[in-house]
Amino acid sequence: MTARLRLHGVTPWIVPLLVIAGWEAASRSGWLSTRILPEPLAVAQAFWSLLKSGELLRDVAISSGRALAGLAIGGGLGLALGLLTGTFKTAETLLDTTLQMVRNVPPLALIPLVILWFGIDESAKLFLVAIGVFFPIYLNTYHGIRSVDAGLIEMARSYGLRGWPLYREVILPGALPSILVGLRFSLGLMWVLLIVAETISAQSGIGYMTMNAREFLQTDVVLVGVLLYAFLGKLADLIARGLERRFLRWNPAYQPALA
C-alpha cells in the first residue's frame, strides 16, 4: 500500500524529468543550438545570477504590482457593477446591454488606441490588465446573483429577512461560487495581458527583462522569464483554488479529495 502510494507520488514526474534529461543531452551533444534553446543547466545558472544581483526580485515585484493593481481596479469595478446589475432591475436595463456589447471587443485589439491614449507608460499597462479582468468578474458576478435559488430567497423573506441581512445571508453567499469562477478566469487573463503589455514597452518588469535579453541573444534569460510567468500564473491559480476551498467548504464539490 505505502509502496504504491509512493509510486503514485513519483509517477507524474517521470515524463517531465525525462524531457529535461533529453533536452540537456541534446544541448550537450551540440544537436540543439543554444541560440534556439539553452541547456537547462544554463537556465538554472542564469536564474541564480539574476537572483543574486537582485534584478530578478525587483522585476518580479514590479510585474506583480502591476498585475495586482490592474486586478484591483478592473476586478473591483467588475464586482461592483455586477452586484449592481444583478441586484437592481433598473441598473440591468440601463447598463447590461452596453457592457455585453463592449465585452466582445478583445482587450488586445485596443493596444493601438491604448498607446495613443496613455503613451507607453504605467497607465497603459494598468488599463490593459484592468479592462481584461473586468469582464470575467462582471459577468460571473451578475450571473451568480441572478442564479441564486429563488426558493431560498423566498424562504428567507418569509423568515423576516429583508435588505442587507437578506443580501448577506442568502444572496452574496449564493453568488460566491460564480464570483470565484470569475476571479479564476481573471487571474489567468491578468498574466497574459501583462505579458503582452510588458513585451510591447517597459523599462522594468519581467517582460522588460526578457525583451532586453532577446536583444543580446541571451536565450537563457528569456527562458527564465518564460518560466517565471508560468510559475506566477500557477501561483495565482493556487491562490484562487485556496480561496474556493476556504469560502466554499460547505459545498461537497469543493471539499479536498479524500487523502
Next chain:
Amino acid sequence: MQRDWITPPSSGLGVDLAGLGKRFGEREVLHGISLAVRPGEFVAIVGRSGCGKSTLLRLLAGLETPTSGEVRLGDAPAAEHRDDVRIMFQEARLLPWRTVLQNVQLGLDGKDGAARARDALAHVGLADRANDWPAVLSGGQRQRVALARALVHRPRLLLLDEPLGALDALTRIEMQRLIESVWRELRFTAVLVTHDVAEAVALADRVLLVEDGRVTLDEPVALARPRQHGSPAFAELEGRVLARVLRETLPPAVEEPTKPRLVA
C-alpha cells in the same frame, strides 16, 4: 423536562378566509374560498396536483396576495401576524453555506438565539448534527432541521406545504409522528397540504378536499390519537376520502357520452 423555549406554550391562531380568490393572468386558481380554522386545529388539505391547494397555503403564508377576499388570522388582517406564521416547504430550503445550527438561527435575534436554536434541534433529535453542513444530511434530516427552524420562532400557525412528499415511506411515518407530537405539545394551528390521503387522515382533525379551486369536502376525523394506520376506522375513512378524491379521474359515466369533448 420541557425546555424554556416552548414555555409558555404558544396559543394557536384561528384562520378565517372570506371569499378568497386568486388568479394568475387569465387562469383563476381559487374561486372564492370561505373557510374557518379554529385555534389549535390541525387541518389537512388534499387534492390532485394543480387543484390550487398549494396556492391556498401560499396565500395563508403571505407569499402571494389574493385577487379577491381576505385572509384574517386571529381576528386581524394577516399582515399583523407575519411573525406568528411559519411555513415548511416541500424542499427543506436550508442555506447550504450555513451550518445546521446557523440555519435554525436564521432570522432569530437576541443573545439567546444560539441556545434556543440548540434546544429546537434537540427537539427534533438532531442536537449532535448542529455543526454539520446541510449537504451531508439525509432528506429526512434536512426536513427535521427545517421543522426546528420553523419551531424556534414559536409559530402560532404552522403551514406545511407537502413537506414530506419527497421522503421515503418509513422516514415519512417517522416525520408524521414527530410533527404530531410537537403539535400536541405546542398547540399551534397547523395547515398541512398533502397529496397523501393516509397522511391527512393520520394527522388532521379535519380533512378538506380542494377541487378546481373550491373546497368540495370538509370531513372531520374523529379518530383517537395516536392513530393506527391499519385500524378499521382509519382504513374506512381513508378509503372514503380517497374514493372522493379519485371520483373525477375515473372515466365519466353514462351521463354525458354524447357530448363531443376536446381532449387537451
